[in-house]
Amino acid sequence: MVFDTYYRDSWVEVRLDAIRANIRELKKHLTGKTGIYAVVKANAYGHGDIQVAQAALEAGADALAVALLDEALRLREAGFTVPILVMGWVRPTDAAVAAEQNISLTVFQKEWLETAKQQTFDGKLSLHVKLDTGMGRIGIRTEEELQSVLEAWDEQSFQLDGVFTHYATADEEDTSYFQTQQARLEELLASFAKRWPHPVHIHTGNSAASMRFPEKMHHMVRFGIGMYGLYPSHDVKEINPIPLYPSFSLHTTLVHVKELPKGESISYGAVYTTEGPEWIGTLPVGYADGWIRKLQGLEVLVDGKRQPIVGKICMDQCMVKLDQSYPVGTQVTLIGKQRDSEISMDEVADYVDTINYEVPCLISSRVPRMYLEQEETTEVRNALIFKS
Numbered sequence: 504m505v506f507d508t509y510y511r512d513s514w515v516e517v518r519l520d521a522i523r524a525n526i527r528e529l530k531k532h533l534t535g536k537t538g539i540y541a542v543v544k545a546n547a548y549g550h551g552d553i554q555v556a557q558a559a560l561e562a563g564a565d566a567l568a569v570a571l572l573d574e575a576l577r578l579r580e581a582g583f584t585v586p587i588l589v590m591g592w593v594r595p596t597d598a599a600v601a602a603e604q605n606i607s608l609t610v611f612q613k614e615w616l617e618t619a620k621q622q623t624f625d626g627k628l629s630l631h632v633k634l635d636t637g638m639g640r641i642g643i644r645t646e647e648e649l650q651s652v653l654e655a656w657d658e659q660s661f662q663l664d665g666v667f668t669h670y671a672t673a674d675e676e677d678t679s680y681f682q683t684q685q686a687r688l689e690e691l692l693a694s695f696a697k698r699w700p701h702p703v704h705i706h707t708g709n710s711a712a713s714m715r716f717p718e719k720m721h722h723m724v725r726f727g728i729g730m731y732g733l734y735p736s737h738d739v740k741e742i743n744p745i746p747l748y749p750s751f752s753l754h755t756t757l758v759h760v761k762e763l764p765k766g767e768s769i770s771y772g773a774v775y776t777t778e779g780p781e782w783i784g785t786l787p788v789g790y791a792d793g794w795i796r797k798l799q800g801l802e803v804l805v806d807g808k809r810q811p812i813v814g815k816i817c818m819d820q821c822m823v824k825l826d827q828s829y830p831v832g833t834q835v836t837l838i839g840k841q842r843d844s845e846i847s848m849d850e851v852a853d854y855v856d857t858i859n860y861e862v863p864c865l866i867s868s869r870v871p872r873m874y875l876e877q878e879e880t881t882e883v884r885n886a887l888i889f890k891s
């Protein structure tokens with residue numbers, strides 16, 4: 504085991520027991536024949552790809568999915584032997600790298616196949632065909648395109664392992680566009696089956712679709728946001744198809760506490776001025792940590808109580824208005840729970856008018872990730888040593 508030492512008192516806690524519980528909840532909910540890709544792209548949505556992948560596989564996920572070939576290679580290098588799918592476009596000239604590491608790529612262009620088959624590699628490159636049924640991003644849209652891709656197929660070089668699509672609105676209460684996409688999928692799959700008699704894995708569902716329509720899922724689902732304990736939207740949270748356990752929390756400590764008289768200003772631009780005598784605390788976290796400037800005015804938890812961020816957020820620090828004096832070193836929670844209070848990921852996302860997905864992705868690599876199995880171990884952390 505490799506240990507890294509950090510000399511700063513701001514950190515992320517990732518509850519691996521929560522990740523496992525979320526996988527188990529989805530597994531219970533799916534019909535027995537549907538397997539799970541744990542989606543660990545973007546460093547597992549900022550949670551840590553290797554640790555999350557490990558926990559997800561332990562809890563019953565069958566395979567891993569990422570966006571980039573680089574992300575897949577990192578996982579292979581870490582020793583994962585399960586199937587890994589790259590869901591985004593990869594340069595066809597990198598086909599040999601993927602083939603050598605037994606990484607599955609996504610294809611939807613005949614020119615891609617023509618270039619990829621000129622590369623030299625042993626064995627066959629595993630490919631999944633992407634269908635664009637209405638996301639408008641990547642994928643084959645028509646029967647003609649499908650035919651031309653299958654005609655360019657070289658059975659010596661390529662192994663067709665999967666066919667998949669992605670839903671644009673599975674997280675919305677209104678399911679009409681979802682149904683339009685399903686109908687297009689059925690048409691394309693029918694025409695695929697006529698031209699390709701061999702069995703392949705079909706996978707369509709992201710978290711929203713797999714949680715809401717388990718009976719409509721095919722061989723596999725691609726479970727991302729739900730695995731991290733977050734609902735894909737407010738609508739899905741309300742529908743609450745399965746219980747989810749948040750896994751990510753963000754903490755820091757007070758590094759300076761002072762009482763200021765009325766009329767003193769705080770931070771760049773001097774836009775906040777004390778209205779009377781006020782206790783002001785300084786936090787060693789700022790926009791370079793992903794605690795973005797728009798979060799000015801949001802509350803954080805100190806001593807289980809909500810206390811507002813005042814003044815502009817700096818690159819490495821920000822200030823909070825405290826209800827009383829607290830000792831330097833007092834834990835401050837920016838995302839997560841303290842006693843009976845909580846600042847949820849959804850609250851932070853709503854405050855800056857974005858979705859919960861974006862918030863942990865933004866918390867930069869400068870903030871160490873600490874991996875926990877249970878709640879109680881979180882307090883003990885004087886000499887900060889984190890598993891890397």
Ligand SMILES: *Cc1c(COP(=O)(O)O)cnc(C)c1O
Binds near residue numbers: 542708709728
């Ligand atoms: C990111 C991604 C997913 C996972 O989506 P969630 O909403 O996080 O479950 C699934 N499929 C594709 C193609 C993706 O890009």
